Amino acid sequence: MTAGPSRSVRSSNTRACEGPLAIGLGAGHASDSPGRRKAATAEAHRATEAIWRIESARLIAGLARVVGDIGTAEELAQDALVAALEQWPAEGVPERPGAWLMGTAKHRAFDLIRRRKMLERKHEEIGRELERTQEGLEVDTAIEADVGDDLLGLIFMACHPVLAKDARVALTLRVLGGLTTDEIARAFLVPVPTIAQRIVRAKRTLAEAHVNFEVPRGAERVASLASVLEVIYLIFNEGYSATAGTDWVRPALCEEALRLGRILAELIPTEPEVLGLVALMEIQASRLGARVGPSGEPVLLLDQDRARWDRLLIRRGLAALDRAEGLGGALGPYALQAAIASCHARATTAAETDWPRIVALYDAVAELAPSPVVELNRAVAVGMAFGPAAGLDLVDALVGEPSLKSYHLLPAVRGDLLRKLGRMEEAVAEFLRAASLTDNVPERDLLQRRAVECAAERMTG
Amino acid sequence: MRVLIMAKEGEQSAAATPPTPEAMAEYQKFNDELVKAGVVLEAGRLYPSSQSKRVRFDGKKRTVIDGPFAETKELVAGYWLWQVRSIDEALEWLKRAPYDGGTFEVRQVLEYEGM
Numbered sequence: 001m002t003a004g005p006s007r008s009v010r011s012s013n014t015r016a017c018e019g020p021l022a023i024g025l026g027a028g029h030a031s032d033s034p035g036r037r038k039a040a041t042a043e044a045h046r047a048t049e050a051i052w053r054i055e056s057a058r059l060i061a062g063l064a065r066v067v068g069d070i071g072t073a074e075e076l077a078q079d080a081l082v083a084a085l086e087q088w089p090a091e092g093v094p095e096r097p098g099a100w101l102m103g104t105a106k107h108r109a110f111d112l113i114r115r116r117k118m119l120e121r122k123h124e125e126i127g128r129e130l131e132r133t134q135e136g137l138e139v140d141t142a143i144e145a146d147v148g149d150d151l152l153g154l155i156f157m158a159c160h161p162v163l164a165k166d167a168r169v170a171l172t173l174r175v176l177g178g179l180t181t182d183e184i185a186r187a188f189l190v191p192v193p194t195i196a197q198r199i200v201r202a203k204r205t206l207a208e209a210h211v212n213f214e215v216p217r218g219a220e221r222v223a224s225l226a227s228v229l230e231v232i233y234l235i236f237n238e239g240y241s242a243t244a245g246t247d248w249v250r251p252a253l254c255e256e257a258l259r260l261g262r263i264l265a266e267l268i269p270t271e272p273e274v275l276g277l278v279a280l281m282e283i284q285a286s287r288l289g290a291r292v293g294p295s296g297e298p299v300l301l302l303d304q305d306r307a308r309w310d311r312l313l314i315r316r317g318l319a320a321l322d323r324a325e326g327l328g329g330a331l332g333p334y335a336l337q338a339a340i341a342s343c344h345a346r347a348t349t350a351a352e353t354d355w356p357r358i359v360a361l362y363d364a365v366a367e368l369a370p371s372p373v374v375e376l377n378r379a380v381a382v383g384m385a386f387g388p389a390a391g392l393d394l395v396d397a398l399v400g401e402p403s404l405k406s407y408h409l410l411p412a413v414r415g416d417l418l419r420k421l422g423r424m425e426e427a428v429a430e431f432l433r434a435a436s437l438t439d440n441v442p443e444r445d446l447l448q449r450r451a452v453e454c455a456a457e458r459m460t461g
Numbered sequence: 462m463r464v465l466i467m468a469k470e471g472e473q474s475a476a477a478t479p480p481t482p483e484a485m486a487e488y489q490k491f492n493d494e495l496v497k498a499g500v501v502l503e504a505g506r507l508y509p510s511s512q513s514k515r516v517r518f519d520g521k522k523r524t525v526i527d528g529p530f531a532e533t534k535e536l537v538a539g540y541w542l543w544q545v546r547s548i549d550e551a552l553e554w555l556k557r558a559p560y561d562g563g564t565f566e567v568r569q570v571l572e573y574e575g576m
Contacts, residue, residue, distance in 0.1 A: 049549065054553055259499040259544065289572065
């Protein structure tokens with residue numbers, strides 16, 4: 001089989017110095033070489049950026065195991081990236097760029113450790129040559145240890161419960177997602193310095209709390225894993241129903257969260273809740289395309305065109321849920337929510353939804369992880385399964401709940417149930433209150449439209 | 462973004478030597494790495510074109526054409542559906558594939574219509 005033309009174009013980049021291109025430059029084709037070199041530089045930069053995206057998490061993880069903290073590991077990795085950006089455009093992208101970056105960073109880590117140890121042991125008399133060899137071996141073994149374990153260690157460290165939620169999210173996207181501070185700031189619609197500060201503070205908190213780079217075990221592992229899953233789902237949710245701004249959904253954030261979830265499910269394939277979270281995100285993401293109307297307005301679940309749901313993601317989600325259920329034992333909160341999502345995914349039309357089963361699943365969620373938001377969701381399901389009056393009773397019980405005081409979906413759900421009961425005047429007030437409580441523009445418009453519809457129905461009805 | 466990778470490896474005739482166990486293991490290793498990185502959404506191999514059909518549309522007329530098809534270099538022997546952040550990321554992954562022949566085409570999938 002001969003290599004196609006596109007392949008040989010690429011290889012001229014990777015071997016720019018030894019191939020015909022280098023000879024051409026040397027032979028004095030001065031007229032086109034600057035342009036060609038510029039193009040090659042731009043291409044090498046793009047390639048380097050892509051390689052960074054692929055390698056950075058593994059790189060930082062491997063280094064963090066050696067040096068012990070995320071901050072130093074990230075600095076070493078960044079230094080290696082800078083070296084790559086300097087060298088690759090001229091010398092070509094190496095055949096194994098990941099190994100190159102790791103090798104470069106490893107040398108710097110080695111120097112750093114040597115300097116640290118020199119400080120620690122300045123009174124001891126140790127043959128410098130001997131020390132070098134031994135430490136060289138230590139660093140080598142540490143860096144070549146199980147990459148999966150390293151990644152897990154990094155995930156647990158970035159999502160450590162000692163950190164505030166905001167900090168965990170920012171640090172995770174930065175060191176595991178390979179996103180820049182600018183990209184994170186854009187995604188969360190906050191100023192760049194805010195994110196930069198969050199990350200700096202998070203690293204300091206980890207250092208001050210002496211958080212070790214390790215995969216936690218036993219009871220600590222349960223708490224740590226819950227914290228990891230929470231971070232991933234927070235990222236997903238910010239993309240799935242943005243709390244602020246002019247976009248109703250931001251798919252890129254959902255994709256980041258899904259990617260992190262899929263990686264985690266590969267690293268710990270026997271944790272039902274990891275699979276449960278992945279299943280939940282896959283199924284919810286299958287509706288992304290159907291959740292937005294032609295002018296960017298939100299389309300709620302029961303009004304969506306189900307033909308636009310992504311069958312591939314549904315299939316992947318159902319498969320992950322099957323695997324979670326197959327591991328045995330009672331389902332956790334994420335797997336239960338995935339099971340609820342699967343009820344919707346399996347219904348060909350909204351009318352075919354198995355609401356009694358959804359109510360039963362919400363009962364189980366409420367038992368495991370009771371929260372006012374779960375109660376509110378349960379009330380919606382009860383309203384669908386057993387009529388709006390039954391749903392309204394449950395919602396009314398939540399009205400005084402302090403944690404839902406500024407939660408726009410409480411009045412939105414209440415408005416919806418009141419509307420179904422024909423109590424239009426109250427429904428209008430609830431929808432307007434809901435609209436005043438959200439900062440997301442398309443969602444606010446939708447709620448205001450509902451209020452207008454109810455007002456009109458009151459006039460005609 | 463999603464990208465479709467089409468492996469234009471040419472026609473796989475029945476007489477062709479099957480891949481060696483070493484080559485299969487290499488491929489498996491590469492695919493595992495992709496899965497572990499959360500990149501692969503879907504992957505598949507296709508039967509040779511001798512077992513394929515084509516349907517040609519011409520106004521109201523439909524013509525079914527039996528394989529095998531002649532344009533061997535353009536024939537797709539397998540595909541991947543990847544979730545990546547950029548075309549460049551897809552290219553960097555693809556360059557690491559353990560193949561020594563064939564052309565692999567990278568196409569972005571249209572998504573999120575109306576957004």
